[in-house]
Structure formats: C-alpha cells, structure tokens
Amino acid sequence: MYLCTMMADETKKAFNVRAIREQFPALSQKIYNKNLIYFDNGATSQKPAMVLDAINQYYSKDNANIHRGVHFMSQHATTEYETARKTIQHYIHAKSSDEIIFTKGTTDGINLIASSYGELLTEGDEILITAMEHHSNIVPWQMLCQRKKLTLKVAPINLKGELITEEFDRLLTDKTKLVSVTHISNTLGTINPIAEIVKKAHAVGAKVVVDGAQSIQHMAIDVQALDCDFFVFSGHKVFGPTGIGVLYGKEALLEKMPPYQGGGDMIAKVTFERTTYNELPFKFEAGTPHIAGGICLGKAFEFLNGLDLQAIQTYEKEITEYAQDLLDTFEDLSIIGEAKHKTSVVSFSIKGIHPFDIGTLLDKQGIAVRTGHHCTQPLMDFFKIPGTIRASFAFYNTKEEIDTFIEAVDRSMNLLK
Amino acid sequence: MTLQEIQEEIISEFDVFDDWMDKYEYIIDLGKELPIIDPLKKTDDRLIEGCQSKVWLDATVVDGKMQFTADSDAIITKGIIGLLIRVMNEQSPEAVATADLFFIQKIGLQEHLSPTRSNGLIGMVKKLKMSALQALNA
Ligand SMILES: Cc1ncc(COP(=O)(O)O)c(C=O)c1O
Numbered sequence: 436m437y438l439c440t441m442m443a444d445e446t447k448k449a450f451n452v453r454a455i456r457e458q459f460p461a462l463s464q465k466i467y468n469k470n471l472i473y474f475d476n477g478a479t480s481q482k483p484a485m486v487l488d489a490i491n492q493y494y495s496k497d498n499a500n501i502h503r504g505v506h507f508m509s510q511h512a513t514t515e516y517e518t519a520r521k522t523i524q525h526y527i528h529a530k531s532s533d534e535i536i537f538t539k540g541t542t543d544g545i546n547l548i549a550s551s552y553g554e555l556l557t558e559g560d561e562i563l564i565t566a567m568e569h570h571s572n573i574v575p576w577q578m579l580c581q582r583k584k585l586t587l588k589v590a591p592i593n594l595k596g597e598l599i600t601e602e603f604d605r606l607l608t609d610k611t612k613l614v615s616v617t618h619i620s621n622t623l624g625t626i627n628p629i630a631e632i633v634k635k636a637h638a639v640g641a642k643v644v645v646d647g648a649q650s651i652q653h654m655a656i657d658v659q660a661l662d663c664d665f666f667v668f669s670g671h672k673v674f675g676p677t678g679i680g681v682l683y684g685k686e687a688l689l690e691k692m693p694p695y696q697g698g699g700d701m702i703a704k705v706t707f708e709r710t711t712y713n714e715l716p717f718k719f720e721a722g723t724p725h726i727a728g729g730i731c732l733g734k735a736f737e738f739l740n741g742l743d744l745q746a747i748q749t750y751e752k753e754i755t756e757y758a759q760d761l762l763d764t765f766e767d768l769s770i771i772g773e774a775k776h777k778t779s780v781v782s783f784s785i786k787g788i789h790p791f792d793i794g795t796l797l798d799k800q801g802i803a804v805r806t807g808h809h810c811t812q813p814l815m816d817f818f819k820i821p822g823t824i825r826a827s828f829a830f831y832n833t834k835e836e837i838d839t840f841i842e843a844v845d846r847s848m849n850l851l852k
Numbered sequence: 853m854t855l856q857e858i859q860e861e862i863i864s865e866f867d868v869f870d871d872w873m874d875k876y877e878y879i880i881d882l883g884k885e886l887p888i889i890d891p892l893k894k895t896d897d898r899l900i901e902g903c904q905s906k907v908w909l910d911a912t913v914v915d916g917k918m919q920f921t922a923d924s925d926a927i928i929t930k931g932i933i934g935l936l937i938r939v940m941n942e943q944s945p946e947a948v949a950t951a952d953l954f955f956i957q958k959i960g961l962q963e964h965l966s967p968t969r970s971n972g973l974i975g976m977v978k979k980l981k982m983s984a985l986q987a988l989n990a
Pocket residue numbers: 477478540541542543569571572617619620621646648649669810
C-alpha cells in the first residue's frame with residue numbers, strides 16, 4: 436500500500452518535458468519551414484490531445500442540449516457538463532460547485548461582476564484597481580463608475596513593476612467597496628500578494644475580485660485559502676477551448692446579486708407578470724451555454740490533475756529565469772518587469788528598435804511572441820514605451836527553445852541595427 | 853515606367869529569395885531609400901495609426917504627378933511603405949487611385965494586409981489612394 440502510493444507520487448513527480456510535449460500536437464509543426472517555438476502562452480495556450488479528443492467526441496457523439504431533455508443524450512451531456520463544473524470546483528478548491536459559474540472568459544466574468552454586483556453599489560463608493568491591469572479589468576469598472584457615479588482609484592506600481600504597498604494601503608479606505616487586481620500581470624509577470632491584499636480589503640469591508648487569467652495556467656489555486664470573493668479566468672489560457680471561462684464567487688455574495696442576463700435556463704418560473712429566478716449557479720447562466728467548452732475545460736483540468744503542479748511551477752520559474760539571464764546579456768536591451776516575485780513572462784524592449792520589427796523577424800524564424808501593448812496601454816504609458824516584446828512560457832517549453840530564441844533575437848537585432 | 857512595370861520589377865527582385873529572413877533583410881534595406889517626410893510635416897493629420905507602428909505620409913502633386921514622402925518608427929514598416937511609394941510615386945492621380953497592387957500578394961506580404969497584423973499597410977494603401985482622389989477632385 437505504502438509502496439503503491441510512493442510509486443504513484445514518483446510518476447507524478449517525474450516531470451518530463453519531452454513526454455508532455457508529445458501530448459500537444461500543435462507544438463510539432465513547422466512555421467516558415469522552421470520548428471515552431473511557441474512563446475505566446477500569455478495570449479493563449481496550446482491544447483493537449485485529451486482536450487482535442489473530448490471536443491471531437493462531444494460533437495461527433497454526445498451533442499445534445501442540457502438541463503432540458505428527458506432523452507438519454509441530453510441527460511448524458513448534462514451529467515458531463517455538471518461533472519466538469521465539479522472538476523473545476525475541486526481544482527480551485529471552491530466550497531461548492533454552486534459557486535462555479537460558466538462564462539465566456541475572463542472579460543465576460545469581470546463584466547458580469549461589474550453589471551450585477553455593481554447594482555449593489557451606490558454613489559460615492561470607490562473601486563480600487565492597480566496600474567498593471569489588463570484593459571478588461573479597467574474598462575468594465577470605468578463603465579460602471581460612469582453609470583453609478585462611483586470613483587475608480589488606481590494603485591501605482593514601482594519601476595520594477597511591483598505594487599507599491601504603502602500607496603495601495605493609502606488608497607484603500609472605508610469608501611472602497613471593491614478591489615479588483617490581477618493575480619499575475621500578463622505584461623510583466625509580476626505575482627501580486629493576493630492573500631495579503633484580501634486581508635487588508637476585508638478589514639475595511641471591501642470585496643476582492645481576482646483576475647486569474649494568467650495565474651490559472653501557472654500555479655495551484657485555492658480560492659478558500661486566498662479568501663478572495665471572486666476569481667475569474669479564461670479556459671483557453673489553461674489548455675482548454677476558447678469561448679468558455681469561469682467566475683468563482685462566494686455563495687453568499689452570488690445569492691445577493693441580481694441576475695446578469697435574462698433568458699432560458701436562468702428562470703424558475705415565468706409569467707408575463709413576474710419571473711422568479713433559478714438557483715445558483717444557473718441564475719447566472721442564461722441561454723444554451725457553451726456545452727462542449729464546459730465539458731472540455733473539465734478535461735483540461737483533468738489533464739492538469741495528472742501533473743505535479745509544484746514541479747511545473749519550479750520548472751517554469753527556472754526557464755523564465757534562464758531566458759531572462761540570457762536576454763540580460765544583450766546591450767541596449769532592457770527587461771520590463773523585474774519584480775521579485777514573477778513568473779513565466781519576460782517582456783523586454785530594445786533601444787532604437789521597434790518591438791514590431793523584432794516580432795516580425797522572430798515570426799519568420801518560426802518563433803511566436805507577442806509585441807505591442809498587450810492590452811495594458813496605461814502600463815506602457817507608465818514605462819514610457821510604445822510596447823514590449825513579450826515571451827511567455829508554458830511547461831511544454833524548453834531551454835533548447837530558449838537558446839534558439841536568443842540566437843534569433845541576436846540575428847534580428849543585427850539586421851535592424 | 854508604369855505602375856504595372858514597377859510592380860513586375862519588384863516581383864522579379866524578390867524572386868531570388870527563398871529564405872524569409874533574406875526577404876526581410878531586403879525590405880529593411882529598401883526602407884533606407886524611402887523619401888523621408890520633412891520632420892515639420894510629421895503632424896497628426898498625416899499620421900496613419902496602425903496598431904503597433906506609426907506611419908506619417910505626405911502627398912503633393914507636381915506637374916500632374918503624385919509625389920509622396922513618408923516615415924515610420926518601425927524599420928520593416930518603412931521598407932513596406934518604401935515599396936508602395938516606389939510603385940505609386942511619379943504616377944498620375946488616376947493611376948494611383950485605381951491601382952491594383954498585385955505585387956503585395958506576389959512577394960508574400962499579404963499577411964501585412966490582415967487587420968490583425970495591424971501594422972497599417974491597409975491604412976497606408978487607403979491613404980495613398982485617398983490623396984490621389986483628393987488631387988483628382990481638387
Ligand atoms: C491578466 C488578463 N486579464 C484579462 C484577460 C482577458 O482574457 P480574455 O480575453 O480571455 O477574456 C487577459 C488575456 O489576455 C489577461 O492576460
């Protein structure tokens with residue numbers, strides 16, 4: 436018995452990049468006749484065969500509408516969809532599967548909170564975000580503030596790309612009703628101290644939204660340990676399909692919130708005079724959902740459950756630092772974002788060279804990176820640059836790929852000099 | 853040379869490259885021949901906002917022929933606008949306004965026409981043609 440457990444642990448621990456890569460068919464293709472090097476995982480992740488097979492299986496065999504059929508296929512699809520919800524619940528350690536709301540993604544989740552929880556806020560209330568937020572964690576709050584006459588406050592960061600704690604503390608007052616922060620910055624890789632932020636926010640009676648778009652792919656998430664009130668993420672960034680995502684919310688809060696959209700599935704009883712709403716989580720899931728998306732996102736988490744998250748985290752940190760150290764040796768190149776706690780993202784800019792030029796030349800060498808403002812324009816303004824070149828890694832990337840990438844950066848810089 | 857002939861000439865120049873990096877090296881070189889816009893003319897109304905790189909373009913008509921000058925903050929973009937201007941410069945406004953720019957596809961730059969690339973090639977072509985149309989209506 437003891438031996439068995441130990442062996443199972445051993446298999447899980449033996450983190451083998453080669454074996455993992457084989458499970459991602461997209462990684463073994465050629466682009467412009469070069470082996471693809473995919474360093475755009477911050478934008479979206481590639482999908483393992485297990486997820487691809489599930490997509491195929493769903494549409495070729497299991498396709499049926501859920502929550503509304505007496506027939507076998509509908510019941511089967513419903514079971515699969517609700518099983519996925521439970522898989523996700525367990526993965527992020529939510530108390531109940533009623534706290535897992537399927538959405539279209541991070542953006543959709545934040546808009547849901549802004550629209551619905553926003554209804555509970557009143558004139559003069561404040562919302563606090565940080566200077567490193569993605570546009571989708573800025574604009575919905577600006578819109579809400581306009582609509583409800585609230586005030587949006589922005590906690591500044593230092594030049595390393597870290598939240599300035601004293602400033603955050605100063606801006607967090609008893610007027611603050613909502614704090615919305617990214618767990619990991621998609622542009623800088625900074626990991627924010629969420630548990631600490633939550634403690635402080637709760638002390639003044641504010642609720643906390645965590646934008647988990649980047650963190651869900653890179654670290655083990657425990658929403659109860661973090662004690663955050665909401666946690667949102669996108670399926671496509673965590674090896675699942677596009678068009679599906681999750682909003683976690685504490686049950687008591689979700690109960691208090693009015694529905695976001697009206698339609699089928701979210702109702703208990705409809706008459707022309709009055710409609711009563713369905714219970715959680717369905718109250719927030721109007722209309723036929725992305726059934727295949729939900730089921731296959733569940734598969735993505737099953738895939739992750741088969742891996743050792745701790746080992747992955749260590750490996751990703753290691754390759755990130757490896758890339759950063761090599762980039763650091765280039766003259767005229769500056770790393771943007773040097774937080775003490777960071778992972779999986781290396782953003783940089785090169786004196787006298789436009790990011791677009793580097794990005795285009797890297798592309799021609801088979802390397803996918805992102806260039807530009809990464810949907811964080813205010814952050815670019817802060818660093819006074821038009822954009823960065825961003826390499827963002829996943830556990831299927833290798834040091835050999837980074838070596839090739841470094842050579843390609845060197846070649847591109849020489850061409851552009 | 854006609855607009856047609858210049859495009860044929862460019863296509864044959866690019867024919868010798870089978871490696872993408874060589875092609876782009878050539879584009880970068882072409883950027884250096886771009887007739888640069890007078891810095892004083894780098895005003896917002898002459899700015900074509902691509903998503904990532906900026907392009908300024910000025911058009912004038914001299915003796916019934918279009919004359920273009922431009923600049924960009926990205927070198928590859930400079931090369932691409934250089935190619936466009938090489939095709940369109942010294943042509944009549946009619947020819948520019950109705951130009952069929954088949955060379956873009958032929959030399960493999962069509963990816964820059966897709967809106968997601970957003971480096972403003974579409975914007976550049978539009979602006980070049982608009983200025984020719986304005987010259988026609990003036
Ligand atoms: C930190 C962060 N927040 C939000 C988003 C938006 O995610 P989506 O476009 O999937 O809704 C992203 C994606 O780029 C992100 O990186």
